[in-house]
Amino acid sequence: MAEAGISGWIGRLLRGLGRRLGDHAVAAAEADAATAQDRLREAIDLLPEGVVFLDAEGRYILWNKRYAEIYHRSADLFRPGAPFSETLKIGVARGDYPEAIGREEEWLAERMHRLMNPSGERHEQRISDGRWLMIEERRTLDGGVIGLRVDITAMKQQAEALEEALHRAEAASRAKTEFLADMSHELRTPLNGVLGLGQALAATELSDSQRVLLTDMVGSAQDLDGLVNGLLDYGDRARAADAAPGGGVTPSDVPALRVLAADDNPTNRKVVELMLGAAGAQVISVENGQQAVDAWRAGAFDVVLMDLRMPVMDGLDAIRAIRKAEGAGLPRAPIIVISANTSETDVEASAAAGADRHIGKPLRAEQLFEAISGVLD
Structure with a gap:
């Protein structure tokens, strides 16, 4: 470790004192100074952080063992009075600082500017052996610089692992x-068909034995629907909000409507056609979002019913395309999403795309009538 900087300063001090004191006093002062210097050196060497002292011109005065260990590839260059910049240049040429590769001169200029204008602000430095250092540099009272180096490699690794x-x-x-979205879609889609067709069948003339069988079938489907909701624990609040009939809504609220229904499942399309057809509405069904956009452009519809998961173009993209076309002057179409995916995220996505309502499958007739009445109002 360098001692010449401090020793020289102490020597000058003692020579000045020697002119005023006798040789005995000077010898005693030198002994005390040597003891103090040894203790200072020992204290600095015991620090767990690397410490370096530079003078006002950026030259080495003193450094501790930990500093030499941290920069072991350059430790042979440390000597009192040597410019820090020269050590840094050699280190850059050796590839000791990965961040300098390809921009060596610029990196050196930035590093020396930071060194000679210390603010105490901490910054990180990566060295070639993969270690990371935290650097802090401050100005000393005599215009020099004291620098601290802390090995934060373990902390960086922990942060990366986290x-x-x-x-x-x-x-x-x-x-x-x-x-969960896939499960919801795959389970509720067939349930929608069973319950929807069951409702449609219940509106026809049946024998007593047939009605008993139908009641058992619908009841079993409803039980399964409840199990699916409990299993997925998914979107119940959103579904419940749209499931309740809107104050006595009946099929009489939707006669003579022209409805566009988009769903890739033929059974689901059949359910909507039966429900609305029985109420006197005209239903045009398509299999995907692109067909829905094309059909909407070609004909005037009072309401659009849109599934979300469809081939070619999904429901959200279809809604966006319709809303964009409306911005060009076409009349606004009320759009209701009918989907097995009813989480809060799904409902928010539908609203963001431009849907007016989002109701869940399995679909019930009163639920559909209430939604249509609501968007038309």
Whole structure:
């Protein structure tokens, strides 16, 4: 470790004192100074952080063992009075500072500017062996610089591990959400067909034994619907909000309406056609979002019913396309999303795309009539 800087200063001080004191006093002062210097050196060497002292011109005065250990590839260059900039240049030429590669001169200028204008602000530095250092530099009373170096490699690794774990957790959460959405769609789509067709069949003439069988079938489908809702624990609040009839809404509220219904499942299309057809509405059914946009452009519809998950173009994109076309002067179409996906996120996505309502499957006739009445009002 360098001692010449401090020793020289102490020597000058003692020579000045020697002119006023006798040799005995000077010898005693030198002994005390040597003891103090040894204690200072020992104290600095015991610090867990790397410490370096530079003079006002940026030259080495003193450094501790930890500083030399941290910069072990350059430790042979440390000597009192040597410019810090020269050590830094050699380190850059050796590739000791990865961030300087490809922009060596610019990096050196930035580093020396920060060094000679110390603000005490901490910054990080990566060195070639993969370690990370936290650097803090402050101005001393005599115009020099004291620099601290702390090895934060372990902290960086922990932070990276935590970030990676967070990304994995987010990915798992997205996968869970997608799985639940898929499960919801795959389970509720056939349930929608069973319950919808059951309702339509109940409106026809049946024998007593047939009606008993139908009641059992619909009851079993409703029980299954309840189990699915409990299993998925998914969007019940959104579904419940639209499930309640709107103050005695009946099929008489929707006669003579021209309705466009988009759903890729033929049974679901049949359910809507039966429900609305029995009430006197004219239903035009299509299989995907692109067909829905094309049909809407070609004909005047009072209401658009839109499934979300469809091939070619999904429901959200179809809604956006319709709303964009309306901005060009076409009349606004009331749009109701009918989907097995009824989470809060799904409802918000529908609203953001431009839907007026979002109701869930399995679809009930009174639920559909209430939604249509609501958007028309």
